[in-house]
Amino acid sequence: MSYRVLIVDDSPAMRTFIRRVMESSGFELASCYEAGNGEEALALLCTEWVDVILTDINMPVVDGEEFLRRLSREDLLRSVPVVVISTDATKHRAERMFALGARGYVTKPFRPEDLRAELERTLEAPHD
Amino acid sequence: MTEAELRRVLEDSIMETLDAMFFTACFGAPEAEGAPPAEMAAEVAFEGRPPGRLTLRMAAAAARSLAANFLGEEEDALSERQVGDVLCELANMVCGFVVSRVEAGEFRLGAPRILETGGPRGGIVLAVETGAGVLEAALEMEDPICPP
Numbered sequence: 001m002s003y004r005v006l007i008v009d010d011s012p013a014m015r016t017f018i019r020r021v022m023e024s025s026g027f028e029l030a031s032c033y034e035a036g037n038g039e040e041a042l043a044l045l046c047t048e049w050v051d052v053i054l055t056d057i058n059m060p061v062v063d064g065e066e067f068l069r070r071l072s073r074e075d076l077l078r079s080v081p082v083v084v085i086s087t088d089a090t091k092h093r094a095e096r097m098f099a100l101g102a103r104g105y106v107t108k109p110f111r112p113e114d115l116r117a118e119l120e121r122t123l124e125a126p127h128d
Numbered sequence: 129m130t131e132a133e134l135r136r137v138l139e140d141s142i143m144e145t146l147d148a149m150f151f152t153a154c155f156g157a158p159e160a161e162g163a164p165p166a167e168m169a170a171e172v173a174f175e176g177r178p179p180g181r182l183t184l185r186m187a188a189a190a191a192r193s194l195a196a197n198f199l200g201e202e203e204d205a206l207s208e209r210q211v212g213d214v215l216c217e218l219a220n221m222v223c224g225f226v227v228s229r230v231e232a233g234e235f236r237l238g239a240p241r242i243l244e245t246g247g248p249r250g251g252i253v254l255a256v257e258t259g260a261g262v263l264e265a266a267l268e269m270e271d272p273i274c275p276p
Contacts, residue, residue, distance in 0.1 A: 058236070111148045
């Protein structure tokens with residue numbers, strides 16, 4: 001199965017890396033969209049449907065927390081699974097992101113297989 | 129947290145980040161004494177308890193080699209901006225790894241930035257030999273404390 005993916009990160013290098021490791025680890029991408037912050041992501045989601053969103057937390061304009069809050073207010077978008085990818089390895093941060101609706105959490109640095117495993121777990125998990 | 133413990137966390141952070149995401153090994157302290165040529169430097173400041181900043185320095189050729197590994201591109205195909213973006217991201221990840229294990233509460237990383245000069249060499253300074261060249265990290269914190 002192939003997926004439509006949105007990567008949200010203010011670092012172009014990190015967006016490239018995430019896309020590359022997804023492809024190299026055998027994750028089939030039907031489409032891969034990129035956004036530099038939550039605001040750009042929300043604008044893109046007005047016109048493009050995706051199967052999963054991978055987002056950083058610490059971004060300018062609209063950060064990852066606010067992005068999740070806004071997603072949760074959108075009837076059509078709140079069902080899209082979100083995996084957070086962050087340098088913040090603290091438990092309280094992960095818990096807060098899950099409370100805001102994230103379904104997965106990957107801490108940087110990560111190995112390609114870690115990202116793939118979390119994506120598969122997130123996409124296969126039942127949800128509302 | 130003692131200086132020795134902080135140094136260990138910083139070393140672990142560099143080794144794990146380079147191994148997992150740059151597919152580059154670390155070989156411990158460099159054989160040659162002294163700082164690497166400070167041709168490129170990136171800094172990340174952080175707010176929290178305590179606040180501080182982390183600076184990475186390395187030769188431009190070494191930074192280009194690491195960037196090529198990270199992006200999966202040939203070194204010659206990379207622009208200066210791409211190399212700088214990758215060095216900033218490396219600093220971001222190393223800093224996030226360290227402060228996640230050192231800070232007593234919530235923290236916030238600033239946006240990583242390339243320094244026009246070589247940057248400071250204060251605080252805890254650690255140099256490691258990587259497969260790409262010598263990487264030097266400087267971690268400055270105000271009164272490091274243990275998490276509760």
